[in-house]
Amino acid sequence: MRPTQLSTTSRRIGLTMGLVLLGGAACNNAPDDAAASESAVTPSTAPQIDPTTIPRFATNFQRFFPFVATRNGAGQNEYTVQINTFRTQQLPSSLPQTTLFGYGGNVLTDPSGNPSADGTGQVAFRLTSPGPQFEQTKGVPALIHYRNQLTGSHPLAVDPTLDWANPNNFPKPSPPFLPFPPGYAQAQSPIAHTTHTHGIEVLPQFDGTPDTWFTAGGITGPEFVSNDYTQPSSNQSAAFWYHDHVFSATRLDVGMGLSGFSILRDPANALDRLGNSDILGMEDVYQWKLRSGVAPNNSTTRSQGSFSVSITNPGTTELRSDPFAVTATLPSSFLIDVFIPTGGAVGNAFMFVDCPSKGLTRFSIGNVSLAGRTAAGGR
Ligand SMILES: [Cu+2]
Numbered sequence: 001m002r003p004t005q006l007s008t009t010s011r012r013i014g015l016t017m018g019l020v021l022l023g024g025a026a027c028n029n030a031p032d033d034a035a036a037s038e039s040a041v042t043p044s045t046a047p048q049i050d051p052t053t054i055p056r057f058a059t060n061f062q063r064f065f066p067f068v069a070t071r072n073g074a075g076q077n078e079y080t081v082q083i084n085t086f087r088t089q090q091l092p093s094s095l096p097q098t099t100l101f102g103y104g105g106n107v108l109t110d111p112s113g114n115p116s117a118d119g120t121g122q123v124a125f126r127l128t129s130p131g132p133q134f135e136q137t138k139g140v141p142a143l144i145h146y147r148n149q150l151t152g153s154h155p156l157a158v159d160p161t162l163d164w165a166n167p168n169n170f171p172k173p174s175p176p177f178l179p180f181p182p183g184y185a186q187a188q189s190p191i192a193h194t195t196h197t198h199g200i201e202v203l204p205q206f207d208g209t210p211d212t213w214f215t216a217g218g219i220t221g222p223e224f225v226s227n228d229y230t231q232p233s234s235n236q237s238a239a240f241w242y243h244d245h246v247f248s249a250t251r252l253d254v255g256m257g258l259s260g261f262s263i264l265r266d267p268a269n270a271l272d273r274l275g276n277s278d279i280l281g282m283e284d285v286y287q288w289k290l291r292s293g294v295a296p297n298n299s300t301t302r303s304q305g306s307f308s309v310s311i312t313n314p315g316t317t318e319l320r321s322d323p324f325a326v327t328a329t330l331p332s333s334f335l336i337d338v339f340i341p342t343g344g345a346v347g348n349a350f351m352f353v354d355c356p357s358k359g360l361t362r363f364s365i366g367n368v369s370l371a372g373r374t375a376a377g378g379r
Helices: 252-254 284-293
Strands: 009-020 078-089 096-108 122-126 135-139 142-148 195-198 226-232 238-244 259-265 298-301 324-326 333-340 347-357 360-369
Touching: 142 284, 238 252, 259 284
Parallel strands: 078 142, 135 259
Antiparallel strands: 009 333, 009 360, 078 096, 096 122, 142 226, 195 238, 238 259, 298 324, 347 360
């Protein structure tokens, strides 16, 4: 996949909001479960779930598990990464599980089995989508063994009328074309795969270019050299992402779940310490507790954050966070981060809270002018 520019590259600005009137209250709001009203077209091959009935913002997006490396005798961070099919509760718990493709390997968990947030914990195997996160160190090369374990037929329609990986060397069909399902058995299986890490500096044969694909059974693409990739970790520190890159089926396999982050940190750069989300070029809601300006001894419990706000059009956009309980007296001001798109937003951002236990609905706690605040303006 070629680099694309995000259209909403954002920076934070700080809003100081008066919250003193809510001090000391335990305040639990009703969840916002209003369903989307837009209609949707359901392809005939899709599971028969009406997307407008899927509750939104019902499940926390999970922090990514960090891969655990073994430091080998050559001084490399060594990983074995499995690519496989799995079923997971991707939709809210009232709905069926979803079949996905995931990346798996040894990761670090906290004592509850959740992703380790601080680099400590215990090693366990996890297969996830998005995949676990590589934590690389600048100057420490990596050796990654990619293992394609995708057996059986592809769950999505592989299009053999394109130039594509074509592991069976199946002649291009001509019209009239078969509908999917079942499609063309010779195209649906075996499933070819290669992993590209977007932006990372590597030799071409370890770049996961489209023709370096390989199947679980050992069929390989015309440019395949090895599925053991070395990475010198020589880039400037940054966030990269890895994803399936197989010839003419990348859209299917990334859509099935094959992508994840690869973070390269520079020990010489103080900004790169673990837990500093700035290196990601995006906000990490898990850092909010640390960054929100809540004074010590004034703990709050958030159930979920809907705090990343991209305002693309003038007018009114109502965004509602999930309820959170205020468990202690709040300070008189509270720092809220708001994302605004490149090019800036104009107008005012208003902030309201609902607090049923105090009889407050859409109670205004502040507003700030966004005029002239652009991405370049910073915080
Ligand atoms: Cu890419």
